[in-house]
Amino acid sequence: MEIKLDDLSGKEITALIQFHLNNMAEISPPESCHALSVDSLKSDNISVWSAWKNGELLGCGALMELDTLHAEIKSMRTVTAHLGKGVAAHLLQHLVKVAEQRGYQRLSLETGTVTEFLHARKLYEKFGFVECGPFADYVLDPLSYFMTKTLAT
Structure with a gap:
């Protein structure tokens, strides 16, 4: 598996992100959906990696x-055909490593509380993430589950 920094110009990655947005919109009401569009992911403070x-x-x-x-x-997000093959674990390991290299002391995330997010929460727990309160601009929401990890820098 090769993990590379992605400029979000390819049709495969844009289709996966759109699939992700559509799926999150099906699961969560708009006020609880925090997935980002391709255009939003092109922000200067965001880096995206894809696994191939x-x-x-x-x-x-x-x-x-x-x-x-x-x-x-x-x-x-893992492509549906590759769920359960370790893709997310490899990507998460890569993201944690990059975050440490960049000197971040803390890495956080927001995921959902409903059944569809159970596997994600278990993966994050396996990598040392623990439940926390809302961070950044998030607010308490019964459909959001916040997690954080202190990094070794």
């Missing part, structure tokens, strides 16, 4: 800098 094998897109994940010491994981 033999020319096929497997998944993606992003880091959004909140400040010089704190980043947020965004847009973690």
Whole structure:
């Protein structure tokens, strides 16, 4: 598996992000949906990586800098055909490593509380993320589950 910084210009990655947006909109009401569009992911404070094998897109994940010491994981998504194959774990490991290299002391994320997000929460827990309160511009929401990890810098 090759994980590379993505400029979001390819049709495969844009289709995966649009699929992610559509799926999140099906699961969560608008006020509880925090997924970002391709245009939003092109922000200067966001870096996106995609995972590939033999020319096929497997998944993606992003880091959004909140400040010089704190980043947020965004847009973690595995292509449906590759669920359960370790793609998300490899991407998450890569994001944590990059966050440490950039000198962030804390890495946080928001995911959902409903059943569809259970596997994601378990993955984040496996990598040392723990439940926390809202961070950045988030507010308490019964459909949001906030997690954070202190990084070794």
